[in-house]
Amino acid sequence: MRSLSGIKPQDILVLLKLTLLKEQNWRHMDLVDALGLSQAEISFSLQRCVNSGLLTPDKKRVIRSAFCGFLIHGLRHVIPAKLGPVDRGIPTAHSAPPLNRMIVAEEGDKYVWPYEFGNERGQTVVPIYPSVVKAAMKDTHLYELLALLDALRVGRAREKKLAAEELERRILGKSAHA
Numbered sequence: 001m002r003s004l005s006g007i008k009p010q011d012i013l014v015l016l017k018l019t020l021l022k023e024q025n026w027r028h029m030d031l032v033d034a035l036g037l038s039q040a041e042i043s044f045s046l047q048r049c050v051n052s053g054l055l056t057p058d059k060k061r062v063i064r065s066a067f068c069g070f071l072i073h074g075l076r077h078v079i080p081a082k083l084g085p086v087d088r089g090i091p092t093a094h095s096a097p098p099l100n101r102m103i104v105a106e107e108g109d110k111y112v113w114p115y116e117f118g119n120e121r122g123q124t125v126v127p128i129y130p131s132v133v134k135a136a137m138k139d140t141h142l143y144e145l146l147a148l149l150d151a152l153r154v155g156r157a158r159e160k161k162l163a164a165e166e167l168e169r170r171i172l173g174k175s176a177h178a
Helices: 009-020 028-035 039-051 064-073 132-138 140-154 157-172
Strands: 083-092 111-114 120-125
Touching: 009 028, 009 039, 009 064, 009 132, 009 140, 028 039, 028 132, 064 140, 064 157, 083 132, 083 140, 111 132, 120 140, 132 140, 140 157
Parallel strands: 111 120
Antiparallel strands: 083 111, 083 120
16 A cells, blocks of 8 residues: 655655646646656645645645745755766756856856756756656746755755745745845
């Protein structure tokens, strides 16, 4: 029997995508297509999110304050960053939007998700889930949220602070100076 307690990396991906959807009329297939997960993975993920208090019992709305708090304060402990060698890939963390507009990184201080067709070189960061790169390439808003999560996981204090503020703004609708 499959355990439906706790949170798995794909659950974070599902919840991030749900925060971006304007309507509650989405279907499982919408998430399957957008995230590269199977229908079974989506179903199990949604139930784990309900059980964890991050999604309403009707499985349609993210409990944004709980989710945002978890991302800012708990994600790096539950899904710690795994760094790899310098390689070609897709920029992430402070090397990607939106933080790359706020932080100027030196050439040797870039982070990327490994991807053979990537256009940047940097320290590789293993994505929170294997389908992240393809899902991010389909949706720039999702890409930016995922990059902010990596800034929380691998960043220094200033990068983490900026990432947390930006996540609160995007997920909770708070202004940066509130």
